[in-house]
Amino acid sequence: MRVALFVTCLADAMFPQVGKATVALLERLGHEVVFPEAQTCCGQMHINTGYQKQALKLVEHHMRTFEPYDAIVAPSGSCVGSVRHQHAAVAERAGRRQLAARAGEVAARTYELSEFLVDVLGVTDVGAHYPHRVTYHPTCHSLRMLRVGDRPLRLLRAVRGIDLVELPDAEQCCGFGGTFALKNADTSAAMLADKLRNVLSTSPDVVSAGDSSCLMQIGGGLSRLSVETRPVHLAEILAAT
Amino acid sequence: MSTFLGMPVVAPRGVGQLRGDEPFPAAARTALANEQLRRNLGHATRTIRAKRAAVVGEVPDWEQLRLAGEALKAATMARLDTLLVQLEEQVTARGGTVHWARDANEANRIVADLVRRTGADEVVKIKSMATQEIGLNEALEAEGIAAWETDLAELIVQLGHDRPSHILVPAIHRNRTEIRDIFLREMPSVPADLTDEPRQLAMAAREHLRRKFLSARVAVSGANFAVAETGTLAVVESEGNGRMCLTLPQTLITVMGIEKVVPTWTDLEVFLQLLPRSSTGERMNPYTSLWTGVTPGDGPQEFHLVLLDNGRTAVLADEVGRSALHCIRCSACLNVCPVYERTGGHAYGSVYPGPIGAVLSPQLTGVEENASLPYASSLCGACFDACPVRIDIPSLLVHLRARHVEEHGPSAEAISMAAVSWVMARPSRFRGGERLMRLGRLLGRRRDRIAALPPPLSAWTASRDLPRPPAQTFREWWRSRNG
Numbered sequence: 001m002r003v004a005l006f007v008t009c010l011a012d013a014m015f016p017q018v019g020k021a022t023v024a025l026l027e028r029l030g031h032e033v034v035f036p037e038a039q040t041c042c043g044q045m046h047i048n049t050g051y052q053k054q055a056l057k058l059v060e061h062h063m064r065t066f067e068p069y070d071a072i073v074a075p076s077g078s079c080v081g082s083v084r085h086q087h088a089a090v091a092e093r094a095g096r097r098q099l100a101a102r103a104g105e106v107a108a109r110t111y112e113l114s115e116f117l118v119d120v121l122g123v124t125d126v127g128a129h130y131p132h133r134v135t136y137h138p139t140c141h142s143l144r145m146l147r148v149g150d151r152p153l154r155l156l157r158a159v160r161g162i163d164l165v166e167l168p169d170a171e172q173c174c175g176f177g178g179t180f181a182l183k184n185a186d187t188s189a190a191m192l193a194d195k196l197r198n199v200l201s202t203s204p205d206v207v208s209a210g211d212s213s214c215l216m217q218i219g220g221g222l223s224r225l226s227v228e229t230r231p232v233h234l235a236e237i238l239a240a241t
Numbered sequence: 242m243s244t245f246l247g248m249p250v251v252a253p254r255g256v257g258q259l260r261g262d263e264p265f266p267a268a269a270r271t272a273l274a275n276e277q278l279r280r281n282l283g284h285a286t287r288t289i290r291a292k293r294a295a296v297v298g299e300v301p302d303w304e305q306l307r308l309a310g311e312a313l314k315a316a317t318m319a320r321l322d323t324l325l326v327q328l329e330e331q332v333t334a335r336g337g338t339v340h341w342a343r344d345a346n347e348a349n350r351i352v353a354d355l356v357r358r359t360g361a362d363e364v365v366k367i368k369s370m371a372t373q374e375i376g377l378n379e380a381l382e383a384e385g386i387a388a389w390e391t392d393l394a395e396l397i398v399q400l401g402h403d404r405p406s407h408i409l410v411p412a413i414h415r416n417r418t419e420i421r422d423i424f425l426r427e428m429p430s431v432p433a434d435l436t437d438e439p440r441q442l443a444m445a446a447r448e449h450l451r452r453k454f455l456s457a458r459v460a461v462s463g464a465n466f467a468v469a470e471t472g473t474l475a476v477v478e479s480e481g482n483g484r485m486c487l488t489l490p491q492t493l494i495t496v497m498g499i500e501k502v503v504p505t506w507t508d509l510e511v512f513l514q515l516l517p518r519s520s521t522g523e524r525m526n527p528y529t530s531l532w533t534g535v536t537p538g539d540g541p542q543e544f545h546l547v548l549l550d551n552g553r554t555a556v557l558a559d560e561v562g563r564s565a566l567h568c569i570r571c572s573a574c575l576n577v578c579p580v581y582e583r584t585g586g587h588a589y590g591s592v593y594p595g596p597i598g599a600v601l602s603p604q605l606t607g608v609e610e611n612a613s614l615p616y617a618s619s620l621c622g623a624c625f626d627a628c629p630v631r632i633d634i635p636s637l638l639v640h641l642r643a644r645h646v647e648e649h650g651p652s653a654e655a656i657s658m659a660a661v662s663w664v665m666a667r668p669s670r671f672r673g674g675e676r677l678m679r680l681g682r683l684l685g686r687r688r689d690r691i692a693a694l695p696p697p698l699s700a701w702t703a704s705r706d707l708p709r710p711p712a713q714t715f716r717e718w719w720r721s722r723n724g
Contacts, residue, residue, distance in 0.1 A: 009665070012715040013675050014708065019715035035719045040665040046658060048620060050642030054662030061666055086639070093643070144622035173579045177619025182700040184617060186270045189704035190279075190583045191619070220705030223690050 004069035009041035021239035044082035077142025131161035176217035249554035257376035261590015264613035268588040292522025310630040314567035331472025335534020345375035368392035369463025400427035406586030408572040460486035493541035500566040515629035520571035552605035574624035596624035615641035
């Protein structure tokens with residue numbers, strides 16, 4: 001299958017290892033990965049901060065970039081959530097009916113990584129080997145916008161050598177929330193403190209998630225605590241052999 | 242009844258409690274520093290979350306009930322004008338009197354005049370959000386009329402000269418030791434050896450309140466529902482104190498937001514299943530009082546219904562925003578909200594705190610007067626999942642943020658957002674931007690992390706590190722691999 005990688009702007013610029021892992025994983029499973037180089041950002045930060053007019057340009061650009069592809073995969077629940085639940089609404093609000101319809105079509109072909117693996121490719125055992133103690137944070141948009149459910153956990157349980165430990169209060173937000181982390185930095189930090197306490201209570205080598213943004217928040221807090229636990233994206237674990 | 246033509250007005254300033262003294266982030270900072278508050282809230286919301294989850298989980302058709310609740314509310318809003326007139330006709334036909342109040346000032350004036358006409362100088366009150374919203378107690382006090390709250394938690398708030406911090410549990414921010422201290426200080430009849438044992442506290446309140454029930458000639462209530470086809474009002478409560486107020490006094494005055502109307506009697510079937518499980522985590526509500534007009538020789542012989550707008554018509558005018566009017570005040574969204582759990586209700590500055598408050602208050606007052614509230618959320622979506630009438634609060638928050646940006650003039654943030662959008666709209670500019678970001682590699686070289694940045698990014702590094710930007714972006718790697 002030919003798969004267009006929507007790497008997300010954050011992974012592209014800050015966490016290239018997540019993109020590389022996604023490519024390695026999909027190629028190992030026998031699929032052709034293409035990277036439409038025109039891609040930039042889905043516009044979620046603009047939409048969620050209230051800048052819909054500016055976001056509209058990014059939505060249009062995203063449509064043009066990804067329209068030619070039958071399957072679009074991103075290692076992010078949040079960015080796929082924006083494509084699937086916000087793009088058409090942004091176009092609609094601007095009175096751009098046709099763009100909204102196009103956005104709906106692209107959204108229907110856009111998948112978060114765990115959805116794509118389990119639902120489209122029909123695999124849960126991706127042949128990974130990862131001998132570490134891991135706890136998994138399910139991320140709000142994967143859980144409640146995309147309803148990925150236990151797909152990431154099913155994928156992780158099939159990884160050889162992994163010691164997967166359940167995260168207490170896993171479904172609580174880590175406090176990232178895009179510009180929320182800056183506009184309401186104190187509340188965001190209080191949410192993060194509780195998330196970190198829960199993560200560390202499982203004494204993991206690795207805390208994993210399907211979103212680089214949430215991992216940047218959790219990892220940023222862990223780094224401050226000078227503990228050994230490190231943030232690793234789901235794609236990196238699934239790509240490991 | 243006068244006919245008002247023109248643009249709907251927002252809730253006026255200087256009366257009631259819909260606006261805070263400071264923006265949410267500042268108020269939140271104060272609340273977050275209060276360790277006792279954090280403990281009280283964490284304990285209370287955790288308990289009520291577990292209760293709700295258990296009783297919701299045992300209803301096989303919960304999702305269908307939610308869909309029904311959502312559909313009923315949407316249909317009601319679509320013909321709210323007709324339903325309100327029908328309600329007025331029915332209440333009037335059954336011996337009640339209906340008053341229309343454009344805003345908080347009009348409503349307070351109407352209630353004060355009605356009380357004064359009875360010759361009474363005090364009223365007993367049933368817990369009501371609408372009267373908190375319009376500051377009725379303060380308005381009555383200014384007229385020399387004492388208003389006694391009879392709901393236990395509202396009583397605690399009133400005696401503590403405090404403000405409610407939760408829709409359902411207004412004293413959620415207090416623990417029982419604090420409550421005992423308030424009772425000892427404020428209740429003249431309370432024994433000096435009062436402990437903080439819940440039963441003792443309840444008995445002290447009971448003795449205090451009984452005297453009020455037996456002497457009061459006027460009661461003031463809110464309403465959970467009003468049935469248009471029959472003119473029936475409904476109050477849902479747990480203690481029975483509300484029923485005392487609804488049955489003992491000679492005169493009953495009900496202040497109700499216009500969005501509380503439901504079309505038919507059978508619609509109550511849906512809401513009376515959704516509400517108790519979502520709010521108190523109970524299968525069935527303990528005291529559900531329903532009354533229709535006046536019944537000679539039984540209960541209050543004079544009944545007044547005050548229909549309150551106070552910005553609601555302005556909310557209705559926004560086709561997206563109006564779903565905030567669907568709220569049945571269960572407060573499930575507060576209890577599951579990670580922001581509310583940590584900051585408490587006072588930080589929102591309005592009697593409507595939490596996620597629903599963040600979308601309702603700014604619409605009632607005009608977005609610009611509560612501009613920080615739509616941003617008081619990480620958009621985690623827990624509120625939408627918990628809402629019994631499926632209000633998509635995260636989408637409403639995003640919608641109100643857009644309204645704020647559209648209505649607000651230029652700002653430093655607007656300029657930087659426009660700049661980022663300009664960069665990201667072209668891949669070539671984006672690549673340039675990424676190269677520029679690599680300058681960040683000059684920072685944090687020693688430990689491979691960035692621990693301090695200038696404003697506004699200092700808000701990030703105050704509590705978190707940032708990884709050092711990578712030497713090679715993904716797209717550079719892709720090019721080198723496939724080049």
